[in-house]
Amino acid sequence: MKRGAEQRVTETVFQRAARVFAARGATLYFDLSPMHEANWTGIPVVAAGLAGALLESLPGQVRFFMGYDIIDPVQVADSVRRNSGLFLDRAISHGHAQTGKLPVSGEAGLTIGLFPSVKPLRGAFDLEVSVFHDLSTLVMPLMHIRGNVVHHMDSVMADLASDDLIVTVSEASRSDLIAYLGVDPNRVSAVPNGVTWPDWYEAAAVNAAGAGGAEPYLLILGTREPRKNIMKVFDMLELYPALLERHRFVFAGKMGWLEEQHALPRSLEPFVESGRIVFPGFVSELEKYTLLRHAQATLYPSLLEGFGLPVLESLSVGTPCVASWSSSIPEVGGAVCAYFDPLSAEDFARALGDILARRGPELGAQCRAQAARFTWRAALAGILDRILATPVLAGPA
Amino acid sequence: MLRAWSDAPAFLLSCPGPLRRHHAAVQPISQLSLPQCLLGGEAQLRAFAASLPNLAPRLFFMPLPELFSGPASHAALQVAVGDDHKVSRLVHLRFGGTRSARIMKAARNGLVLAENHRCLPITASRHPFASGLVLPADMRRVFAYDVAVPRPTVIGGEALSMTPIGAEAIAADLPGPKPRGQLREKTDRDGLEVVSLAEFRSNAWAAGPVRARSPHLRAALAAAAEDGAPFVLLPWNLDHPGSTVPALIERTLRLQALAAPALRLIVLPFNYPGQTGLIRRMIRQLRGKTEEGAEALPHVFVGRLTDLQSLPDLLALSRVAWVDGNDPEFDWTSRRLAACGIAPVLLAAGDTPAPPGGMTVESDEEMTLEAETAFGLLHFRTQIPSLRALRKLLAMTRGLADQTPRKPAGRRRGRA
Numbered sequence: 001m002k003r004g005a006e007q008r009v010t011e012t013v014f015q016r017a018a019r020v021f022a023a024r025g026a027t028l029y030f031d032l033s034p035m036h037e038a039n040w041t042g043i044p045v046v047a048a049g050l051a052g053a054l055l056e057s058l059p060g061q062v063r064f065f066m067g068y069d070i071i072d073p074v075q076v077a078d079s080v081r082r083n084s085g086l087f088l089d090r091a092i093s094h095g096h097a098q099t100g101k102l103p104v105s106g107e108a109g110l111t112i113g114l115f116p117s118v119k120p121l122r123g124a125f126d127l128e129v130s131v132f133h134d135l136s137t138l139v140m141p142l143m144h145i146r147g148n149v150v151h152h153m154d155s156v157m158a159d160l161a162s163d164d165l166i167v168t169v170s171e172a173s174r175s176d177l178i179a180y181l182g183v184d185p186n187r188v189s190a191v192p193n194g195v196t197w198p199d200w201y202e203a204a205a206v207n208a209a210g211a212g213g214a215e216p217y218l219l220i221l222g223t224r225e226p227r228k229n230i231m232k233v234f235d236m237l238e239l240y241p242a243l244l245e246r247h248r249f250v251f252a253g254k255m256g257w258l259e260e261q262h263a264l265p266r267s268l269e270p271f272v273e274s275g276r277i278v279f280p281g282f283v284s285e286l287e288k289y290t291l292l293r294h295a296q297a298t299l300y301p302s303l304l305e306g307f308g309l310p311v312l313e314s315l316s317v318g319t320p321c322v323a324s325w326s327s328s329i330p331e332v333g334g335a336v337c338a339y340f341d342p343l344s345a346e347d348f349a350r351a352l353g354d355i356l357a358r359r360g361p362e363l364g365a366q367c368r369a370q371a372a373r374f375t376w377r378a379a380l381a382g383i384l385d386r387i388l389a390t391p392v393l394a395g396p397a
Numbered sequence: 398m399l400r401a402w403s404d405a406p407a408f409l410l411s412c413p414g415p416l417r418r419h420h421a422a423v424q425p426i427s428q429l430s431l432p433q434c435l436l437g438g439e440a441q442l443r444a445f446a447a448s449l450p451n452l453a454p455r456l457f458f459m460p461l462p463e464l465f466s467g468p469a470s471h472a473a474l475q476v477a478v479g480d481d482h483k484v485s486r487l488v489h490l491r492f493g494g495t496r497s498a499r500i501m502k503a504a505r506n507g508l509v510l511a512e513n514h515r516c517l518p519i520t521a522s523r524h525p526f527a528s529g530l531v532l533p534a535d536m537r538r539v540f541a542y543d544v545a546v547p548r549p550t551v552i553g554g555e556a557l558s559m560t561p562i563g564a565e566a567i568a569a570d571l572p573g574p575k576p577r578g579q580l581r582e583k584t585d586r587d588g589l590e591v592v593s594l595a596e597f598r599s600n601a602w603a604a605g606p607v608r609a610r611s612p613h614l615r616a617a618l619a620a621a622a623e624d625g626a627p628f629v630l631l632p633w634n635l636d637h638p639g640s641t642v643p644a645l646i647e648r649t650l651r652l653q654a655l656a657a658p659a660l661r662l663i664v665l666p667f668n669y670p671g672q673t674g675l676i677r678r679m680i681r682q683l684r685g686k687t688e689e690g691a692e693a694l695p696h697v698f699v700g701r702l703t704d705l706q707s708l709p710d711l712l713a714l715s716r717v718a719w720v721d722g723n724d725p726e727f728d729w730t731s732r733r734l735a736a737c738g739i740a741p742v743l744l745a746a747g748d749t750p751a752p753p754g755g756m757t758v759e760s761d762e763e764m765t766l767e768a769e770t771a772f773g774l775l776h777f778r779t780q781i782p783s784l785r786a787l788r789k790l791l792a793m794t795r796g797l798a799d800q801t802p803r804k805p806a807g808r809r810r811g812r813a
Contacts (some may be wrong), residue, residue, distance in 0.1 A: 009673060028619060138526075139463040139499060141771040149771045153524040172466040179500045182534030182553040231417070330469035339469050341422045343460065 012379040013388070014057045016168040020393055022060040025109030028142040028387075029102065029125060030054055032066045034117045035079060038086040039254060039282055041223055043133055045309060046169070046193055047116035049376035050131075050383075052080040053194075057380060067120065069098040083285045110389060122162040127392055129165040129383065132188075134306025134327075136227055143303070156181070158233035165390055167191050167383050169307040191329065191382035193307050194375040195316045197281045197289055205290040205317075217248035217278075218352075219295035219319075221310040222302070225256030229301040229324070230234055234265050235345035236352075237277075243349070244276045252291055254282035274376065293317045296353050300324065301342050308332045316371035318364035334370045336363065399449070400506060401538070401560075407455050409501060410446060411462045412492035414669065416605065419460040423477035426456035431763060432605050433735070434570075434588075435702040435711075436632050436730055437667030438493030441511050444733075445492070445562070462489055462501035471503070475791075487778055492539070493668060494636040494725070495549055496526050496772060500535045507538040507655035509562070512725035513546040515746075516534070516811060519765075522773025525552055529725065532557070542567065542729055552749040566597035567623050568736035572705055588704025589711050595616075595694035596679050599673040606703050613695040617661055626658045627798030628698075630711075630718035630739060632730050635675050636668035638768035639777030641723050641760075643679040645744070646697060650687045655696055659791040660798070663698040663715060668726075670689040674764065712738055717798045722746055722760055723779040740797060742790070746780035758793070761786050 021027070036045040054062045055077050064071045071088075075097040077179075079088035091097035103111060113125030117133065137144050137152040148275040160181065168174040174190045177183040179185060222228045230251065237243060254317060264272065271277040283291060292298065298314040300323040309330040314321040315336060324330045324342035333339070338358075340351035355363075387393060399408070412424065418432060426446050431439040448455050457478055459465075462751050465474055472789055476695045478487075489501035492509045500506050514529045525531060530549045532539075539549060541559040550556045590606055593613035621628065626629040633642040643767050646662060653659050666676060676699060687693050702711055716736050722745030735754030743757045745748060751757040760780035782790055 081633060118670065131783055144771075146769065146771055150524070153771075155523070157525050175466060175502050179502045179535040180533040180552070182551065233779040303461065308703070325466075325469040325472075325473055327466050330467055339473075341473060342464065343416070343419050343422045347421075 010378050013385050017058060017384045017388060018061060020388055021058075024393065026056065026061070026112055026393070027109060028054070028112045028114055030062055030064050031113065031115045031117075031120065032071055032076065032088070033120050034062050035076075036066070036085040036092070038084055038089070040083060040085065041254065042309065043117045044085065046131065046133070046307075048080050048083070049115075049196065050114075050116055051076055052196070053376040053380035055080070057377060058384075065102055065336055066092060068102050070100040070102065071097050072099050074376055078310065083104050091237075099312070110392070114387075117160075119159045119162070122158060122217055127164045127387070127390060128162055129167060129387060130159055130163050131158040132166055132168045132173060132177060132385075134169075134173050134179055134304065134308075136304050136306070138180060139176070140304055143225065163187070163219050163387055164392075165189070167386065169193050170305075171332050172328035172331065173306045189382075189386045191379055191386070193309060194377070194379045195309070195312045195371060196376050197285075197316065201286060202293075203288045204286060205293040208290045208294075214294055215248055216246065216296045217250050217294075217296045219291050219314075220249065220251045220253075221292070221298060221313070222253045222300070223256040226255055227303050228253075228256075229303045229342055232301040232342060232345060232348055233299060234346060235278070235346045237271075238267055239345050243352075244271050247296060248276050248278060248314060249297070250278045250280065250291065252283045252288065279368055288313070288337040289317065294320050295319050296359065297352070299348075299352070300329065301340075301348060302326065302329065303342050305329055311337065312371055312374055313386060315367040315376075318357055318368045320359060320363050320367055322348070322355050322356045332374070336366045336370045349352045398721055399452075399488070402488045402507070404481045405455070405486055405505070406480045407457055407487050409451060409457050409459045409462065409478075409487060409489045409504070410442050410492065411459045411489065411499065411501075412442045413494070413497045414439060416460055417604070422461065422464055422475070423457050423474055424638075426453065426458050426580075429458045433667055433669055434731060435667070435703055435708075436665060437634065437669070437726065438497075438511075439667070440570075440733060441509060441694075441729065442492040444489075444568060444570045445509060445566050446458070446570070447670050448563070459489075459501070462491070462499050465504075466502055477788070491536075494770075495529050495532060497534060498532050500533045501576070502535070505538075506533075506536050507629060508532060508549070510531040510539050510541040510546070510549070510559070511729040513543060514725045514727055515547075516723040516725070516777055516779055518775040519637065519778050520608055520774065520776040522538075522775060524772040525774065527772040536594045564732070567732050571736060572708060587710065588707035589700065589702055589714075591698050591700035592802070594683065594697045594699060595678065595691070597675055597680060597699055602676070602699075603673055605701075611698075615674060615696060616698065617698070620788050621661065624657060625795075627717065627795060628715040629660045629794055629798070630662050630665055630700075630715050630734075631662050631667045632667060632718060632720060632724075632734075634668050634721070634724045634726055634730075637724050637726070638765050638770045638772075638775055639723055639779055641721050641744075641764065641779050643682055643723070643783045644764065644766075644781055645719070645787075646679070647683060647686055648691050648781070648784065649791070650683065650689065650697070652666045652784060653791065655689055655693060658696065659795055661696065661698070663700045664667050664700075664788055665700055665718075667701075669701075673703065677753075708737060715798070716740060717742065717794055719744055719794070720752070720755075722749060722757075723777070725779075728752070730791060742797070744780075744782055744790075744792060758782065758790050759786065 034044045111125040112127045115130040137149045141149045171190045298321045323337045325339035338351040338355040340347040482502045487504040489504045537559045539559045544559045729753030734741045741755035762783040766777045
């Protein structure tokens with residue numbers, strides 16, 4: 001479907017949702033709990049993307065909540081604009097953001113709860129929908145800290161049981177739920193995430209000091225945790241050190257957990273000292289955009305993803321991506337990424353060579369076209385479309 | 398055994414283990430290299446594969462079946478196995494503990510079960526796979542070494558039928574007997590690694606193989622030649638959070654004087670997930686809890702066999718093993734050790750019959766273990782030999798070791 005046609009379908013879904021919600025006296029309650037973190041990556045980004053799309057598309061039919069409190073949408077919009085939960089969290093802790101309590105069942109018409117991740121409460125709404133990201137805490141527990149595994153696995157079955165509709169961010173996650181946890185395929189739908197950048201980022205990135213004369217570099221974006229498989233980049237560099245002569249390697253992302261498993265091999269330490277390998281740590285959204293925009297390519301060797309936001313972010317600015325063929329990643333990258341076996345440094349180098357050979361305006365345009373299929377408005381429309389198809393809303397009023 | 402799935406163009410075998418060793422997501426079984434091959438899921442996989450020589454060209458190893466999902470990964474898989482059939486015709490066989498069972502989506506999945514979950518957690522965690530008796534929904538078959546064990550169910554409740562595995566699949570990978578007097582030349586590629594707990598270094602062990610000679614083992618071998626205290630192997634299933642092995646080591650150390658021990662323990666960790674946290678925790682525990690503290694650590698050893706060709710080296714060190722009866726793999730471990738020429742002494746609760754080639758000693762004291770795990774906080778009601786029973790066990794083990802054939806101390810082939 002062409003982009004314009006997709007947009008029309010999306011608009012139709014919003015109009016239909018507004019009409020049906022109004023006819024049924026329905027209100028959508030959106031859980032903000034993933035958004036209280038200061039530095040957003042992964043799930044908080046998804047929550048903010050959906051919250052922003054809701055503010056834009058269904059302002060009259062949505063309420064935001066955290067815990068048992070209704071949160072002022074102005075505070076939510078401010079948080080989305082800032083790309084951080086820092087001020088939202090402060091406003092809530094000072095009691096400035098709360099405007100009331102969640103309604104008691106039956107008091108406020110039909111209530112629909114939409115949870116962008118693990119549900120902090122269950123059975124609070126007439127209809128409950130949760131977004132399920134990945135099963136990595138189940139299938140790769142050694143790549144997580146124990147508390148994280150317990151947090152997800154302790155609630156997963158109860159969350160799934162209390163949901164009327166389950167939304168996954170990819171077909172890979174959907175099939176994981178079916179294959180591992182036996183979820184009824186009819187209850188679970190895949191709706192991909194989106195990516196949106198503020199309009200002014202492009203100009204800011206182009207004009208960033210030093211951006212035009214930056215040495216060629218390859219960007220590895222992601223939290224430093226074992227599942228991201230950054231070690232495979234090191235393996236490749238040990239096998240093919242000449243790559244470091246042609247490119248700097250920039251590893252941007254906050255420190256995660258079990259970092260010792262991603263310790264830089266001693267043989268590569270001199271390249272850190274000489275600046276050929278750079279670890280800038282966590283970067284702001286604008287810094288991330290600028291880094292993505294000017295990179296020769298991005299590398300994404302992750303072992304398992306529910307979606308693969310960094311791949312989409314890379315493509316959205318026209319920067320090609322060399323990615324692992326694992327799990328959901330090819331669903332995001334489509335035909336424009338170069339894929340490799342995430343356990344093979346040799347195959348990684350082959351894919352990198354392939355993408356660098358194809359690099360150019362044409363590939364950049366293909367990357368942007370692939371990414372344009374994924375927007376937060378389309379993601380929200382996909383979720384609403386499934387909600388509208390549930391018996392409680394699809395039947396006669 | 399695999400008759401129902403004999404039409405499969407390829408069989409993909411997987412088991413838990415450290416990733417760093419593998420350099421491809423799929424590899425022919427002939428190229429398989431595992432960090433430990435004597436016990437646990439890794440040994441079960443190797444032995445199972447060796448028992449099916451006719452299928453060898455169709456056997457592959459995949460470290461992470463969970464990687465595969467969708468056309469791009471399936472295309473890579475088909476290139477690797479040299480086949481253009483549908484993925485749905487492939488068979489994935491999973492080895493290792495039930496809690497670690499993984500699925501290869503779209504393929505036909507089976508679990509090779511070596512566990513007997515007699516010691517289930519007595520507290521329920523809400524993790525869907527905490528009990529050890531629940532399998533992922535897409536698991537279709539269970540192949541079991543003992544079909545009389547409790548049957549696992551797939552999530553949601555359906556119990557799976559169990560297909561028996563012949564006894565040959567326990568020892569099919571073991572090397573044949575060496576002609577008398579023809580000892581293998583010792584090389585740097587020797588597959589027996591033994592270091593003391595004092596010498597144990599996590600990173601070196603995880604990266605492996607540990608090639609440095611162990612001064613503590615050399616000293617222990619010299620002392621053993623004088624005092625006659627034998628080495629006893631103690632398999633430790635790292636994938637079983639209710640293992641009594643750490644407690645058993647502590648008790649054994651408390652019971653005997655370091656200067657004049659009745660025996661010397663060599664712990665053999667298996668089902669080794671690539672992290673050494675449990676071994677480090679056990680070392681901390683021994684250092685903190687035993688009277689001798691850090692002084693005890695050079696007298697307890699940790700070992701592994703990375704190459705079965707070095708089995709004679711292990712046998713030269715010890716021909717007796719204690720097997721924790723709480724371990725769900727106690728039966729397979731006992732039978733495997735016996736097949737290797739090592740007498741298993743099963744430390745069992747109740748009236749468990751003696752394993753072939755070994756004997757059973759009653760673990761007469763109840764002990765509740767608490768374990769913080771990825772499956773939540775679990776409690777296990779276990780059985781362990783009391784101090785009185787352990788004292789008898791020490792004497793009996795020493796007697797047993799004296800009966801087994803041993804080479805003179807000067808000709809032993811450990812990494813001393």
